[in-house]
Each structure stands twice: as C-alpha cells, then as structure tokens.
Amino acid sequence: MTSTPTSAGPDPDVSVDVPPGLGSGPGAFLFSTRELTLRTTGVRTRVPAASPGSVGAMAAATLAAERAAGHPDPLVVGAIGFAPGTARLVVPAHVHRAPTVAREEGDAPPVPPLVAPPSAPASVGTRWDFRAEPPPPRYAAAVARALEMIADGDVEKVVLARAATMTAPEPLDVAAVLERLAVRNPSGYVFAADVTDPHGTTRGPGPRTLVGNSPELLAARRGDVVVSHPLAGTAPRSPDPEEDARRGEELARSTKDLREHALVVDRVAERLAPYCASLDVPSSPSVTRTASLWHLGTRIEGRLRDPAPTSLQLAEALHPTPAVCGEPTDAARAAIEELEEFPRGFYTGLVGWCDAAGDGEWAVTIRCAEVAGRAVRVYAGAGVVEGSRPEAELAETAAKFRTLLAALGLEATP
Numbered sequence: 001m002t003s004t005p006t007s008a009g010p011d012p013d014v015s016v017d018v019p020p021g022l023g024s025g026p027g028a029f030l031f032s033t034r035e036l037t038l039r040t041t042g043v044r045t046r047v048p049a050a051s052p053g054s055v056g057a058m059a060a061a062t063l064a065a066e067r068a069a070g071h072p073d074p075l076v077v078g079a080i081g082f083a084p085g086t087a088r089l090v091v092p093a094h095v096h097r098a099p100t101v102a103r104e105e106g107d108a109p110p111v112p113p114l115v116a117p118p119s120a121p122a123s124v125g126t127r128w129d130f131r132a133e134p135p136p137p138r139y140a141a142a143v144a145r146a147l148e149m150i151a152d153g154d155v156e157k158v159v160l161a162r163a164a165t166m167t168a169p170e171p172l173d174v175a176a177v178l179e180r181l182a183v184r185n186p187s188g189y190v191f192a193a194d195v196t197d198p199h200g201t202t203r204g205p206g207p208r209t210l211v212g213n214s215p216e217l218l219a220a221r222r223g224d225v226v227v228s229h230p231l232a233g234t235a236p237r238s239p240d241p242e243e244d245a246r247r248g249e250e251l252a253r254s255t256k257d258l259r260e261h262a263l264v265v266d267r268v269a270e271r272l273a274p275y276c277a278s279l280d281v282p283s284s285p286s287v288t289r290t291a292s293l294w295h296l297g298t299r300i301e302g303r304l305r306d307p308a309p310t311s312l313q314l315a316e317a318l319h320p321t322p323a324v325c326g327e328p329t330d331a332a333r334a335a336i337e338e339l340e341e342f343p344r345g346f347y348t349g350l351v352g353w354c355d356a357a358g359d360g361e362w363a364v365t366i367r368c369a370e371v372a373g374r375a376v377r378v379y380a381g382a383g384v385v386e387g388s389r390p391e392a393e394l395a396e397t398a399a400k401f402r403t404l405l406a407a408l409g410l411e412a413t414p
Contacts (some may be wrong), residue, residue: 027090029077031353032190037100038353040077042093052084052179056313059089060113060300063356066091074384079193079210079351079365080229080342082320088195112154134184140390142339150386155331158261159324161381162397163342168374172208180407181213185290188213189363209234210346215290218318218350220361221311224304226272230322232264233257233296236399237289248294253288258385261285261296264323268300271317274310276302279322292402311360315350324348345370367403379406
C-alpha cells in the first residue's frame with residue numbers, strides 16, 4: 001500500500017526546530033515540510049563525485065553500501081547546483097526526524113515591501129548596503145537581448161537571474177533567519193544545507209550554508225507514487241486586498257503567463273512519462289500564493305513502473321525544468337552563460353533527501369541565499385518569453401528578493 005506525498009509546506013504557526021549554530025558544522029542540514037521536519041548533523045560518508053546524470057545512481061550505490069555495512073536506515077541529504085557536476089551530498093552521522101506539529105491552517109498576509117519585520121535582530125539593523133549583480137540597468141539590457149534571441153528563433157524561453165551580495169556587522173544567526181522564512185511563507189519548503197567545499201576551493205575557505213524557503217516541489221516519491229508541482233508565471237502581491245485579488249485573477253487569465261506555464265508542465269510531464277505506468281496532468285493550473293507573490297502551479301502525479309527510480313533519480317531527470325532554465329534546455333543554458341554575470345552555484349538547483357528505499361523529497365532551490373559568516377548572497381530570477389518586458393522582469397526579481405530580505409530584516413530592494 002502506498003500513500004501520496006504532499007507538496008504543501010509548513011503551517012504558519014509551526015515553529016521550525018532549528019538549533020543555534022546550524023550550518024557551522026559539516027553535514028548540517030534541515031528540511032521542513034507540513035509532514036516532517038528532518039534535521040541532521042555530522043558526516044558518516046560523502047557521496048562521491050559523479051558525472052552529470054549519474055548523481056542519483058551514485059547516491060543509491062552509497063546508500064546500498066551503507067546498508068551492507070550495517071546502517072539500518074541511511075539517508076542521503078544535501079544540495080545539487082544548477083550547473084552539472086556541482087553537488088554536496090552526504091550520509092549524515094546523526095538524524096533527527098519529528099512530525100511537524102500541525103496547528104490551525106492560515107495564510108500569511110502580503111507584507112508591504114521595504115518594511116523590516118519587528119523581530120529583526122539588532123545585529124542585522126534596518127538597512128544594509130549591497131552590491132547588485134548585475135545592476136538593474138544591465139539586467140534590463142540582458143532581458144532585452146534575450147527577447148531578441150527569442151524573436152530570432154534561437155530559443156523559446158530563457159530564465160535570467162540576478163544576485164545581491166551583502167555584509168552584516170557580525171555573523172548571521174541562521175536559525176533566526178529560518179524561523180522568519182517559515183513564518184513569512186507557510187506554504188514552502190524551509191531548508192538549510194551545508195554547502196561548504198570540503199577542499200576549500202569554491203568561493204574561498206570557511207563554512208557556507210544554503211538557506212531558503214522554496215515554494216516549488218521538484219519531485220517527491222513515496223512507494224510507487226511520484227509528485228511534482230512546477231511553478232511558472234508570477235505576479236507580485238499587494239497589501240490592498242482588492243488590488244491583491246485583482247492581481248491573482250489577472251495572472252490566471254494572462255496569455256503570456258499561461259503560455260510560459262504550459263512550457264514547464266509539458267516538459268515535466270514528458271520527462272516523467274517514461275518512468276510512469278500512469279500520469280495525471282491537470283489541464284489548467286491553479287493559482288497559489290506566498291506572502292510576496294502569486295504563482296501559477298500544476299500538481300502532476302504519477303504511478304511509477306517497477307523497478308522505480310529513487311526520488312533523487314527522478315529529480316535529476318527533471319532538472320533543470322524550463323521554470324529555472326528555459327526551453328529548449330541546451331539553447332537556454334547557452335543564453336544564460338552569455339547573458340548572466342555571475343555563477344549561480346546552488347541557486348536553481350535542488351535540495352532535499354532520499355532514503356535507502358528510494359523515498360524522499362527534493363525542492364527547487366529558489367527564494368534562497370548562501371550565508372558565510374557575515375556575508376550573505378541572495379538570488380532571484382524571471383522567465384523571459386515572447387511578450388515579456390524588461391521593466392516587468394526587473395520588478396518580478398525585486399519582488400522575489402523580498403522573501404529573503406524580509407527574513408534578514410532588510411529594508412532595501414535591489
């Protein structure tokens with residue numbers, strides 16, 4: 001008998017159990033959903049490097065070896081980057097699982113931009129200086145160039161991202177940031193993963209923690225059931241209830257956003273189909289909301305063939321979706337390499353866990369940041385398709401930045 005994995009996230013009144021100092025030790029990891037809060041520490045073994053497309057197989061082999069060595073219930077946890085070959089996956093030394101305590105369901109209200117949360121720590125302050133990469137005018141120019149590529153028929157969709165790097169007066173409290181993320185977006189996947197380069201060669205030495213609250217489920221598997229919940233098509237929310245409702249209704253009717261969303265759903269369904277005996281793909285998306293944004297989303301559910309791939313192998317088969325890269329994939333990757341001015345690292349990759357039976361959950365690493373001591377780097381992107389406007393895509397990335405900026409107590413929007 002199998003049960004269906006959920007694509008929902010933690011309830012708004014649930015406090016994520018995060019120990020002080022999370023992210024300061026090797027293998028530190030947290031992944032919190034409506035059903036489960038998974039927290040790990042230490043490293044029993046690392047998943048060896050693997051060629052692109054083989055990370056899931058290597059993780060499965062590592063888990064099998066752990067079982068053979070007498071580990072009763074090994075897990076692989078961690079993150080995989082946007083670019084092929086970037087992964088930080090470990091079998092942790094210590095695992096703590098706890099049901100997420102369900103309380104009354106609610107909806108986080110939209111938070112006006114540029115307002116620091118009242119619980120912002122004194123160490124963060126109310127305004128930071130930061131460096132945007134690229135600056136807004138250059139980002140708008142990149143969107144315009146992507147539109148030229150689309151008009152020439154070189155590519156159908158390109159997702160272009162921005163980053164912002166900031167420095168705090170003292171090391172950030174990762175646990176406090178995660179608590180705010182959980183409250184601000186109750187429908188998301190709250191995560192923290194140690195992405196420190198064990199060789200100290202990536203972006204300098206020292207511990208690095210990937211933190212975020214993703215609204216998007218890439219792949220979850222439980223038994224022979226697989227679920228993916230891609231998002232594409234976005235509109236900023238408004239603190240005015242009537243205007244907010246109008247924006248959600250307008251998104252649901254937007255020809256441009258519906259076309260962008262269909263690209264993603266079609267590709268996810270196409271990639272899942274070979275693994276499934278049956279696949280349920282709704283004919284139209286639903287409108288979902290976070291505190292900052294409206295999204296178009298479609299929940300895709302399949303019954304897997306035997307033998308079933310692991311959750312990580314399924315996520316690897318789906319990555320990258322057109323929601324974070326573009327369409328077709330190779331042409332979109334080439335456009336990103338030409339037009340983006342910074343390495344994405346783990347942004348728009350995947351983060352999650354997989355057990356020895358193959359069950360697990362993997363979220364898309366969006367609405368995220370990398371924290372290294374006093375430094376924090378946040379990311380946001382927007383899908384460029386025919387009908388996109390540079391100023392609108394710039395505004396969309398600014399709205400997406402706010403999830404992390406609010407959790408940091410920042411007032412500025414890059």
